[in-house]
Amino acid sequence: MVDETKKEEKASLIRNVAIGSASVETVNRYGSASAEYVKAYTGIDNELGKNLSRCHKKINNYSTPNEIAACQQAGFSAEVAVTANRNADNIIKGNENRFIRTDDMPVEFGNNHPVYDHVEIDSNGFVVPGSGSQMKFVKNSDRLLDKIAKGRDGGGNDLSRYLEAKLDLPTDQVEKAREHCTKQSQVLRQQADVLEAKGDTELANRKRTEAENYEKVRGNIRDSGITTKQARFYKEHPALATAMDIGKTSHGAGVEGAKCGVVIGGAISMVTNMIAVCQDDKELKQALLDTAVGAGKAAAVGYGTAFAGSVVKGLMQQSSIKCVRALSKTSLPSMVVAICLELADAVARYARGEIDGVEFLEVIGEKGSGMLAGGLGATLGQIAIPIPVVGGLIGGMVGYTLSSMLYGVSLTAFKEAKVARAEYLRTKALCEEARASMEAYRLQFRASFVAWLEKGRSELTECISKMDAAAGDGRMDDFALVAGDLAACMGKNLQFANKNEFDVFMTTDGDLVL
Numbered sequence: 001m002v003d004e005t006k007k008e009e010k011a012s013l014i015r016n017v018a019i020g021s022a023s024v025e026t027v028n029r030y031g032s033a034s035a036e037y038v039k040a041y042t043g044i045d046n047e048l049g050k051n052l053s054r055c056h057k058k059i060n061n062y063s064t065p066n067e068i069a070a071c072q073q074a075g076f077s078a079e080v081a082v083t084a085n086r087n088a089d090n091i092i093k094g095n096e097n098r099f100i101r102t103d104d105m106p107v108e109f110g111n112n113h114p115v116y117d118h119v120e121i122d123s124n125g126f127v128v129p130g131s132g133s134q135m136k137f138v139k140n141s142d143r144l145l146d147k148i149a150k151g152r153d154g155g156g157n158d159l160s161r162y163l164e165a166k167l168d169l170p171t172d173q174v175e176k177a178r179e180h181c182t183k184q185s186q187v188l189r190q191q192a193d194v195l196e197a198k199g200d201t202e203l204a205n206r207k208r209t210e211a212e213n214y215e216k217v218r219g220n221i222r223d224s225g226i227t228t229k230q231a232r233f234y235k236e237h238p239a240l241a242t243a244m245d246i247g248k249t250s251h252g253a254g255v256e257g258a259k260c261g262v263v264i265g266g267a268i269s270m271v272t273n274m275i276a277v278c279q280d281d282k283e284l285k286q287a288l289l290d291t292a293v294g295a296g297k298a299a300a301v302g303y304g305t306a307f308a309g310s311v312v313k314g315l316m317q318q319s320s321i322k323c324v325r326a327l328s329k330t331s332l333p334s335m336v337v338a339i340c341l342e343l344a345d346a347v348a349r350y351a352r353g354e355i356d357g358v359e360f361l362e363v364i365g366e367k368g369s370g371m372l373a374g375g376l377g378a379t380l381g382q383i384a385i386p387i388p389v390v391g392g393l394i395g396g397m398v399g400y401t402l403s404s405m406l407y408g409v410s411l412t413a414f415k416e417a418k419v420a421r422a423e424y425l426r427t428k429a430l431c432e433e434a435r436a437s438m439e440a441y442r443l444q445f446r447a448s449f450v451a452w453l454e455k456g457r458s459e460l461t462e463c464i465s466k467m468d469a470a471a472g473d474g475r476m477d478d479f480a481l482v483a484g485d486l487a488a489c490m491g492k493n494l495q496f497a498n499k500n501e502f503d504v505f506m507t508t509d510g511d512l513v514l
Contacts, residue, residue, distance in 0.1 A: 019261045019298060023306050026260070027333050030253030030306070031313020033088035034246045038318040040084035041242040046318050046325065053103040053111070054080055056238030067139075070232070075137035077234035079117055081241075082135065082168065082224050088249060096123035102132075115161055118168075133166035135224060137231055141173045142180050149184070149213035163216060168224040170231065181218035185211040250310045257306025258299040265298015266291065309333040 039045050043055025059077050064070040079101055086099040098121050102109035108127070109116065120131035138144050144159070148167075151160035169177055188211035195204035234241045273287035273294075282290070316328035463485050470479035 019257070019264055019302050019305055022260050022264055023257050023302065023309060026253055026256045026306050027309035027313050029092055029094070030249055030256075030310035031328070031333055032317060033091045034249050034310055034314025035317040036084040036088045036091070037242050037245040037249070038314055040080050041238060042318070044318075044320075046320055050104075052080075053101070053106075056080055056234055056242060059235055060238045062235075070235075071137065071139055074228065074231040074235050075135065077238075078137050078170070078224060078226050078231035079135050081226055081231070081234050081245075083118065084245070085225055088245075092249075092252070097121065097128065115165055131166075133168050133222070134162050135168040137170055137228060141169060141177045145177060145180055145214070145217055146184075149181070149217050150210055153210075160213075163213060163220075165220065166222055167217065167220045168222050170226065170228040171223050172227045172229075174221060174223045177221055178218050181214045181221070185214040185218070188214065246311060246314060249314075250307045253310035254303040254307035257302040257304075257309075259302070261298040261300070261302020261305075262295050265301065266295035269294025269298070 035047075039052070039055075041056045043052045043058055044050075045052065054076055056077060059073055059080070062069075062073050062076075064073060083099050083101055090097055090099075099118055100121055101118055102113040102116050103111055105119070109119075115134060116132035117135045118131075118133045120128040122128055136144055147157060147159040148162045149160075151158045188207045192204040192207035192211065195201075195207060230241075269291045273282060273291045276282040277284055277287045310333070313328055313333035316324050316333060319325050319328070463482050466482040467479055470476070470482060
């Protein structure tokens with residue numbers, strides 16, 4: 001059962017590494033798109049080190065004393081939002097052209113350009129000819145169109161300077177504006193025909209010119225992609241609107257990630273289960289069911305990886321910290337979800353004290369380090385093989401494989417070190433125990449010796465005195481007798497008690513004992 005669980009964990013790890021690696025390109029695209037919304041909110045492009053003239057956060061602080069001011073400021077919000085939306089869309093599609101507000105190009109266009117609000121910039125930084133556009137968010141679009149087509153005759157300010165510019169209007173006003181232009185053009189041509197019939201050629205020609213202007217304006221009208229209501233929402237709730245934009249973009253990334261997950265995870269699950277069927281470990285019906293479940297799990301991992309990865313990528317890319325921006329260009333954002341999924345259980349077990357540091361390293365080593373190495377490999381693979389999914393997938397698997405090999409060697413060294421330390425501690429304990437015993441024996445011997453020495457001191461002194469006296473008087477038998485007593489004090493018995501015993505010994509072949 002344990003081996004089966006380890007096999008499942010291994011298969012899950014390989015699947016997540018593959019999905020994370022394959023999602024690098026998707027996360028990079030959608031994450032960079034999300035970064036456009038962050039930039040639109042803060043008004044700071046940290047990548048280029050540039051401050052924008054207007055941003056959602058700044059516009060939100062503008063006072064709105066009346067309806068005209070509220071409408072104008074909603075138009076400002078719309079300009080910022082549309083810029084971010086178009087650039088995000090281009091990034092996702094792989095188009096290198098970018099839209100920019102003319103107010104953010106003071107050198108080329110100055111502040112508050114009289115004709116253009118937006119221009120399109122190509123990959124070399126040059127303005128695309130004919131890309132200039134004017135955005136108008138007004139309450140009465142018919143009056144605006146009249147001022148453009150008729151000039152001073154339209155009533156109020158002459159806005160004929162916008163005749164050659166693309167005109168971006170709120171989504172909810174586009175159809176009505178086009179219908180107004182068509183209707184006015186028809187009416188003016190009818191009037192011109194009547195005037196022509198009356199002989200007033202000059203006025204008839206002027207009417208036809210105005211009719212042509214309406215037709216030109218109608219051709220220049222474009223849907224800005226944002227409604228009047230949405231523009232006001234950006235003005236009033238910029239943070240929430242930005243979060244919704246990032247969420248929408250990240251959902252798109254998640255859908256792409258889910259597709260990738262189904263393909264990769266489904267393939268891995270299918271191969272694994274078919275092998276199990278061939279080895280008679282599973283029934284075909286169960287294998288097909290497990291394959292479907294595996295594909296579903298892979299789709300969920302793919303969605304989560306791409307969704308969260310694109311959010312993290314977007315925030316990191318526009319971070320004020322340089323090293324964080326640098327990390328956003330790696331595979332870290334695309335691997336963050338997969339890594340969290342794989343390491344969550346190991347971290348929980350370590351926190352509960354179920355495993356120690358070395359065991360924790362063993363658990364996370366093949367997962368965490370393998371996935372990080374796989375992520376690095378995915379980044380390098382995507383650079384070396386600039387084919388979406390393919391480069392990241394190959395690089396990620398190569399990185400994971402190499403990391404697993406190196407990890408195996410490192411883990412063996414850690415295990416050996418752990419065993420060696422355990423053996424050292426065991427030997428140290430034995431030595432400490434032996435030292436304690438030896439010390440106890442030493443103290444016991446010392447106490448016994450001191451007691452014996454104190455008891456026998458007077459007897460030794462008396463024997464030695466008697467031996468000295470007997471030797472001085474030449475009494476050899478007395479000397480031998482006292483020597484026997486001295487030997488007895490020390491626990492020994494002498495071979496000869498007197499001179500006669502020695503003389504008898506000398507006449508025999510016995511051995512002398514010293």
